[in-house]
Amino acid sequence: MLYLSQLLKTKIRDSSEKVVGVLVDIVIKPREGQYAPLLFLGARKKFSRQILYIPLSAVAALAASEITLRLRAANISPGAPKEGSVWLVKDIFDEQIVDVEGARVVRVNDLKLGLVEDAWCVIGIDVGLSGLLRRLRASWLDVFHLFEPSLIDWRKAQRVKGALRVDSLSDDLIRLHPADLANIIEDLSTKHGARLVRSLGDTVAAQVLEELEPRFQKILVDRLGPEKTSHILEKMSTDEVADLIQMIPPKEAEEILAKLHGRKLTSVEQLLRYEDNTAGGLMTTDLIRVKPSWTIQQALEEIRKHSDSMRSVLYIYVVDDAEVFQGAVSLRRLVFADPRQKVSELLIKDHPYAVLRVHYSIRDVVRIMTKYDLYTAAVLDRDNKLLGMVTIDDVMRHLHPQA
């Protein structure tokens, strides 16, 4: 077990036991998804500011309190770190990194080095208290070995400083659940958080934005600017967009709305009219409408056409030509039905009270959805016209905004 903190300030001796300098930093070459091989040891002579970069090929032994070289000092050709190299002490010690597996942001206390296929590499990051003590050369304080090193695999860590560009983002990070990504963004500084969102695709960014706490949504929208924000909002569900628009200053809101496309814009504007804690404020207009005269085949086609733009489809909603609500048909019933059947044949006369009215309070919404065991509920206006639907997760989020 070798840690960087144990190596630092160690004297580097050449093959004739002459001291070349003390170790002050190590240069690595980061590669995505792999342990990073050490390239150069940065040695500094006493009373000199200049750093000598010793290629790792010239190193004979690397151990705590002992670093020796294969050659005499005079025979070593010092290297020059190229662009894209990373300095372990300067760039990584004490900085924040994203622990991708744990989906959290931590600070680097120490780095673990090891041999991988005969090459020295950075293999782990110690983020625990023991790493902190080791850095301070105060490990003896931990007499009872209470603090286990808390190690993160180097390959599962994403650097934050100067590295959050699309090309350098690790696949594992992008593949995290949007809710976990949102937690990470909340832990990062606003600057880095915004940069991370920028480097995600618009669709993922939209999902992440939906998961963020309102406070952070507001900050991020401000940081991303109207152009990028409107791209992301295009991919968000209308009710979330409406909630977000309500939160930000009117001037910015207008600017963003102006950039949204026709259909999205009208539905968002429609939603903005309703009070926040009513069925109207909770509902989304992203739903699939079918006519009773359609065949099941047509209805399934309609789902295929729109499913891309919807978070989930559990029910389709049947309306007549005047948009009056006729009933809902579950996806399950559709799948098992004969494709040539008419939609109207599948309609069961629903219980007339198992729908929501647009002015219903959140308590009524909860009561009705619980009573009739609904995952989604249709929202109707006074004339029974279908306006939208409330899904169970919208209700949950409203009741538990922190989660």
Added chain:
Amino acid sequence: MLKAKWPKIALILSVIGPAIIAGTANNDAGGISTYSYVGSRFGYAMLWVLLVNFITLACTQEIGIKLGVYTGKGLAALIREQFKIGWTLFALLTLFTANVAVTASEFAGIAAAFELFGFNKWAVVPIFAVLVWMFLYKGSFKKIERFFLFISFFLLVYVISAVLARPDWAVVLKETVTFRLPADFSFLIALLGVMGTTITPWGQFFIQSYVVDKGADQGDYRIQRFEVYFSAFFTCLIAAMIIITTKEVLFDRGIVVGNAATAASALAPVLGPLSAIIFAVGFFFASLLGAFILPLTTSYSICEALGFEHGMNTTWKEARAFYGIMAAVIILSAAFALQPFFSLFQVMLFAQVVNGILLPIILIFILILLAKGKQFGLPESSRLGNFFYFVITGETIIRLIIVSALLVTLTLFPSLSSWVRSFSLPF
């Protein structure tokens, strides 16, 4: 009807930002006590310090928001990244010590307020220690924060009473710009106290975290800066009014404030028999606000620097260190407030002096950060701007160090004091 009115009130409240909160918490029980003591003991002799304080406070807090806005990081995180671990621990230890002292002064303030009604501090302090921790743990503090600010308008009573005391404003103005530094032990202590209560280590950490949390960016910088100036002015104005009130009401009659009751009596000419009650209520809430903010800021900064999970939305399981450090601050400071050697009033004054002694350490960190700023994305300030930052903060650092050194010398060699007094000081 009420519902319709709420949004407007909320809008006004949302304008009240970090600097105002920090400024108000600065004029806490410790602040009120220190200013009352100074006014009743030295009259107007220390008014000039407030003028200098105003300039320094505005300057250091402006540096704080600048660092926060342009890096998006708290002061603790920034120190960790720029100075690495060893110096970070040193800064955190400084912050921790200063903050335990200030929190102790907040608990002493709470106890002093209750003592005016005859409650014993041994009952009051432990109860509030537990309450404060519970509120912080439940995260319900944020909801009541603004309420405290309203209470703090009680401080305006001092403006009224200062005006009604009919001081000679010409003298007040003249004293404000007259520099005095007698080599007197108690004057030097009080000087450190007055500086330490206005410009604080925790205030620097707090304001930077606050602008970062709010997500303020470059565009908000001007507004934030204005707010900083305004709140610094307000803080020092109130301080001046307390000194004027206590000078006119107490100093002229030879009464030196030595406990909350005499401090309250300075308001008697204006508030009459109600003075004790109103003073106690104001004193209590001002202290309580500090008792919430200080453990929170301390733990937040430490966890931020060391990379422990932190934040008001976390649970005990996720963030043991965060709540543990808060508990440590509260327990240590409550114990210090209750120790049998110093009175509650002495604890309050002492805490400000500790702050004044430790302040230069944090200010030096801030100045170095400002100087290194280009490395982490700080825009280059104009030469004039930089000159002011460095001169003002540098002067404060030097002044604090000189006064602290003088104080130590006078403590170690009491005979020196009479010898020094025979000279006029060279600065």
